[in-house]
Amino acid sequence: MSDLEPVIGVEIHVQLSTRTKMFCGCAPSFGDAPNTHTCPVCLAHPGVLPVVNGEAVRRALIIGLALGCEIAPRSIFHRKNYFYPDLPKAYQISQFDIPICGRGEFTAIREDGSELTVGITRAHLEEDAAKLTHGGGRRAGADGSVVDFNRGGTPLVEIVTEPDLRSAADTATFLRQLRQTLLFLGVSDCSMEEGSMRADANVSVRPVGSQTLGVKTELKNMNSFRFLERGVEAEIARQREIIASGGHVQQETVHYEPDTGHITSLRSKEESHDYRYFPEPDLVPVAPDPAWVEQLRTEQPELPIPLRRRLVDEMGLTQEDAEVITGSPELVAYFMEAAGLADPKSCANWIRGELRAQLRETGQEPWESNVTPAHVAALVGLLAEGTVSVPAAKEVLAGVIETGDDPATVIEARGLGQMDAGDLSAIIAEIVNANPDQAQQLRDGKDKVMGFFVGQAMKRTGGRAEPQAVQALVRAAVLGE
Amino acid sequence: MGLRDLSATEQIAELAAGRVSSLELVDAHLDAIARDDVEAFLAVDAEGARARAREIDALPERPPLGGIPLGVKDALSTRDIVTTSGSKMLEGFRPLYTATCVARLEQAGAVVVGKTNMDEFAMGSSTENSAYKNTLNPWDHDRVPGGSSGGSAAAVSAREVPWSLGSDTGGSIRQPAALCGIVGMKPTYGAVSRYGLIAFASSLDQVGPFARTVADAALLLKHMVGHDPMDSTSLEWPAPIDVPMATDLAGLRIGVVEELMGEGIDPGVKAAVEASLGKAEALGATIIPVNLPTALSGLATYYVLAPAECSANLSRFDGIRYGPSAEADNLLDQYEVTRGRLFGPEVKRRIMLGTFALASGYYDQYYGRAQRVRTLIVREFAQAFEGVDVLASPTSPTVAFPIGDRTADPYAMYLADVCTIPASLAGLPAISIPCGLSDGLPVGLQLAGPAFSENRLLDAAHALEQAIAFDTRPPGLAT
Numbered sequence: 001m002s003d004l005e006p007v008i009g010v011e012i013h014v015q016l017s018t019r020t021k022m023f024c025g026c027a028p029s030f031g032d033a034p035n036t037h038t039c040p041v042c043l044a045h046p047g048v049l050p051v052v053n054g055e056a057v058r059r060a061l062i063i064g065l066a067l068g069c070e071i072a073p074r075s076i077f078h079r080k081n082y083f084y085p086d087l088p089k090a091y092q093i094s095q096f097d098i099p100i101c102g103r104g105e106f107t108a109i110r111e112d113g114s115e116l117t118v119g120i121t122r123a124h125l126e127e128d129a130a131k132l133t134h135g136g137g138r139r140a141g142a143d144g145s146v147v148d149f150n151r152g153g154t155p156l157v158e159i160v161t162e163p164d165l166r167s168a169a170d171t172a173t174f175l176r177q178l179r180q181t182l183l184f185l186g187v188s189d190c191s192m193e194e195g196s197m198r199a200d201a202n203v204s205v206r207p208v209g210s211q212t213l214g215v216k217t218e219l220k221n222m223n224s225f226r227f228l229e230r231g232v233e234a235e236i237a238r239q240r241e242i243i244a245s246g247g248h249v250q251q252e253t254v255h256y257e258p259d260t261g262h263i264t265s266l267r268s269k270e271e272s273h274d275y276r277y278f279p280e281p282d283l284v285p286v287a288p289d290p291a292w293v294e295q296l297r298t299e300q301p302e303l304p305i306p307l308r309r310r311l312v313d314e315m316g317l318t319q320e321d322a323e324v325i326t327g328s329p330e331l332v333a334y335f336m337e338a339a340g341l342a343d344p345k346s347c348a349n350w351i352r353g354e355l356r357a358q359l360r361e362t363g364q365e366p367w368e369s370n371v372t373p374a375h376v377a378a379l380v381g382l383l384a385e386g387t388v389s390v391p392a393a394k395e396v397l398a399g400v401i402e403t404g405d406d407p408a409t410v411i412e413a414r415g416l417g418q419m420d421a422g423d424l425s426a427i428i429a430e431i432v433n434a435n436p437d438q439a440q441q442l443r444d445g446k447d448k449v450m451g452f453f454v455g456q457a458m459k460r461t462g463g464r465a466e467p468q469a470v471q472a473l474v475r476a477a478v479l480g481e
Numbered sequence: 482m483g484l485r486d487l488s489a490t491e492q493i494a495e496l497a498a499g500r501v502s503s504l505e506l507v508d509a510h511l512d513a514i515a516r517d518d519v520e521a522f523l524a525v526d527a528e529g530a531r532a533r534a535r536e537i538d539a540l541p542e543r544p545p546l547g548g549i550p551l552g553v554k555d556a557l558s559t560r561d562i563v564t565t566s567g568s569k570m571l572e573g574f575r576p577l578y579t580a581t582c583v584a585r586l587e588q589a590g591a592v593v594v595g596k597t598n599m600d601e602f603a604m605g606s607s608t609e610n611s612a613y614k615n616t617l618n619p620w621d622h623d624r625v626p627g628g629s630s631g632g633s634a635a636a637v638s639a640r641e642v643p644w645s646l647g648s649d650t651g652g653s654i655r656q657p658a659a660l661c662g663i664v665g666m667k668p669t670y671g672a673v674s675r676y677g678l679i680a681f682a683s684s685l686d687q688v689g690p691f692a693r694t695v696a697d698a699a700l701l702l703k704h705m706v707g708h709d710p711m712d713s714t715s716l717e718w719p720a721p722i723d724v725p726m727a728t729d730l731a732g733l734r735i736g737v738v739e740e741l742m743g744e745g746i747d748p749g750v751k752a753a754v755e756a757s758l759g760k761a762e763a764l765g766a767t768i769i770p771v772n773l774p775t776a777l778s779g780l781a782t783y784y785v786l787a788p789a790e791c792s793a794n795l796s797r798f799d800g801i802r803y804g805p806s807a808e809a810d811n812l813l814d815q816y817e818v819t820r821g822r823l824f825g826p827e828v829k830r831r832i833m834l835g836t837f838a839l840a841s842g843y844y845d846q847y848y849g850r851a852q853r854v855r856t857l858i859v860r861e862f863a864q865a866f867e868g869v870d871v872l873a874s875p876t877s878p879t880v881a882f883p884i885g886d887r888t889a890d891p892y893a894m895y896l897a898d899v900c901t902i903p904a905s906l907a908g909l910p911a912i913s914i915p916c917g918l919s920d921g922l923p924v925g926l927q928l929a930g931p932a933f934s935e936n937r938l939l940d941a942a943h944a945l946e947q948a949i950a951f952d953t954r955p956p957g958l959a960t
Contacts (some may be wrong), residue, residue: 039577040577042580043575043576043802044802045558045578045796045802045803046558046564046566046571046574046576046679046797046798047556047557047558047576047580047676047677047678047679047680048676048677048801049675049676049711049712049713050713051710051711051712079793081792081793081796081839083796083799083816085799085801085812089796089797090796090797090799091796092792147801181656193564219482228914233545242721266893274840274841275816275840276792276793276836276838276840276841278793278839278844278848281682281684281714281790281922282680282683282712282713282714283682283713283714302898373570407833478746
């Protein structure tokens, strides 16, 4: 049924990496011994009261500003009531009709360079639930469930989008770039694996051209963008099939099984809770000083999407280069420093290519390694001057990674400088003379054999020869060109 | 007259003069608490209190509250001292922390001797909803002391402590103070930190003092008010609470709330209130009739909002993290059996009322409408205070009623708070002082003022108290 289009909106939960929880002084934690980061407040002991974490408010505002959201002059908290052991108060303190950040929008860039603009409905503050482990967890032999309250009360910002997405690929692109932006803002670790960023997708299909929305399902809690993309794809396919066979999509929560590729139903919305939202009487409204909000606006770092445009338009990088370079704020800072000293495009090539490839063994990131941005710039400069060949430059880089010495020192120490032209001609002449068969093949027009000569020359020179120079010299020697 | 007949202020003076030690005072009261003729206490910390008294006696300088005993309503969290809020749900529960207001008073030299009986989770007007026992009215042991802070009121009236703490949501300090013939004050909402007060209805709950004199109540309040970083709704207090000295009411405009002087008010109560207003006039006050037409809707408004908030506040009691717990095979049973067995009928009634009032489809009709009426009441008070300085009314429409008289009729019980609820909804300070007797039982006069008007209210109450000269000693009280 090609006349059906998917309509997708997402809800993203972002754990804020604040020093303390949303409403108490405990440190949020991941991976520590269970129930070691708790206090009477986050355990909901009788008589305790929540107090809003000011840093969480600041970070929510930073997120809202980056998403172009309207900032509410006065937002309030609500209680969302439901019984579950992961929620010790049996209500979650969240925001309801007056969230801290209202409407905004976010524009991502697709691989082909086109823009993908998604409306932001709202971004609000709330607290995370505790972690439930079913089937006994560490309590040997028990078949019950255990609760770890370390996560309970961690500050969350929930970002809700408009149903503006039209494909699984766009959904993944949007989420990846949103994550990148959040990382640049320094508000969250955004780890899908550790659950500090979680995304649910609302998926429906409708006839192309229709303005009304179809019945949606909610695809829950995917722990990677790859699975989310596949899950959305699978759910779209499932809904298309249902409609193609004359059925109706049920409103329900569904789950994608990455192992089988199947969609399974979690619970029907018919049993959905009445959360009995009402204003949280234990808290006063959040009314950020407008001057403070303005200050946060001006202090905002350059964000990856505008930065990507600038890298392509002003610095000559490809879309792909720009996407890789804007992968993290650290990498951007690293690149910018190198690009200030040498040709940006060449710096980008070396950083995203050879440098990252060589560092893969140690698992280091460029900024963690011995190689400084100045080293990269120096190497790019030496290449441009012809002081080193490309293969030699790779060795120089290996040397810098090893020692932390600057490239010139490594070249000097290891004799990796470009060969004197006369010396290289002599070596080429020897190789041509020693391999008459291959020389004949070249004369016969079999250009492939050139690889053989280049290889031989590299072997003889220890990689110091510039391949293009080798080719020119071989042609001169064999063909008289 | 024994030591226990002295007011708190007098006891502090005796300590300062070195005529008595804190340990002697504490022991004298602990002896009375050991008998506890009126069943006021749920828990007694005799050893802790004596140890603290000895510590204070050994200090080079006495703290401002000297080291005299304090009774604390069981709704307030006290570290290591069993705190149940009058409920089986928290039977044997020893908190990990002490409520801010109690900690502040301890810091100032109060010695906590024990926890006082109350209606379960502060829901009630007679203390008969306590899951543990009935507290008796010291004036007539067949009658209720009022509630929900009935234990704190009876303990002060029966001289088991010179003063105590209560909490007031819709009248739970003022009404029992009236029924026991003592002073009780609910300060401006936000004056005293609620951190450690086991919540009933968060937007209404407020901690306040019980004492036998207005000056004592002022002194206790003085050491509690002010912002607490643990309670966002607590307020920076603009000026210290003064111990009142006024002897006249010259220039004071007293508004008499006509709606609270009419139908439903016992003639004996009305007469005592009118007599005290006559005394106020003699002291120089002007008496002005005032209308608060929406005030009578306060009761209905309150019985939507307070249950709504309590339905969420009491959801945490599930037997999983603390307190007793029912054995159950699955999660739903765990919740249902624990809550079904351990909550009393009035608590369940209010949880159900509140759950209904917040339910999808009913929210606007109940909770939303009640909030709007609350706003109207706030405005009405504001308008009234343009023309008067304080508002006067009976504290309770009746004197203390017999134990068991209203337990079968929740609505009759709810009516006990009709005079106190409006100031609660508006967040205003209000004080009840004993103003006379009706059929040999105490009658309370309620004075309410604008937010932050505690000092003026206390001054007015003090001046009237001197003129009324009520004898707070219940007849027949053992010495």
